[in-house]
Amino acid sequence: SFVEKRKHNFNRLKAALSETEDRLVLPEACENSDPSWFGFLMTCKEGVDRNKAVQYIESKGVQTRMLFAGNLVRHPCFDEMRREGVGFRIALPLTQTDLATSNTFWIGVYPGLTEENIQYILEKLFEATKD
Numbered sequence: 592s593f594v595e596k597r598k599h600n601f602n603r604l605k606a607a608l609s610e611t612e613d614r615l616v617l618p619e620a621c622e623n624s625d626p627s628w629f630g631f632l633m634t635c636k637e638g639v640d641r642n643k644a645v646q647y648i649e650s651k652g653v654q655t656r657m658l659f660a661g662n663l664v665r666h667p668c669f670d671e672m673r674r675e676g677v678g679f680r681i682a683l684p685l686t687q688t689d690l691a692t693s694n695t696f697w698i699g700v701y702p703g704l705t706e707e708n709i710q711y712i713l714e715k716l717f718e719a720t721k722d
Contacts, residue, residue, distance in 0.1 A: 594627040596702035600709060601628040604700065607713050614639045614720045630697040632658065634690065635720070641694045644719040648698075651715045655698055661691030 608617055616634035620626050635641040645655050662685045663669065672678035698712060 593702050597627055597629075597700045598625075600700040600702070600704050601631055603706075603709050604631045604698075604713065608633075608716065611717070611720055628700050630656070630699050632695060632697040633716075635694040635696075639694075639720050641696060645696050647719040648715050651718075653698065653712050653715050655696045658691060658695040658697060660688075661693075661695065662688035663692075665689070665692050 605617060608615065611617075614636050616636060618628070618632045635644060645657075648655055659666070664673065664679055664681065664685075669679070698716075704712075
């Protein structure tokens, strides 16, 4: 089924990418949950440049997406408000949200991916994040 294939693709990526946990923060499901993942979210750790990694992966034909979350006041939709200094306030340093905004991206777990597709994606992810 659609949902089972997405779960399979996610689990396949997760298992293979476990050896990159020194370079990437990988997604974790909440305890006692069994999500049908929409995508595979990764956050680059120090030493891995997300922009370079994404450009490399995309240049090899693997589509990625940025996470539209994190520190939303850094997103372009806030440009005008930042210039004017009105419309929002920041109560505390947003260290973790800044990290998500600048270092996180995801790839899809589309049910139509074949094992060959997944293997290719993995190869490009390993190449993009190697030391």
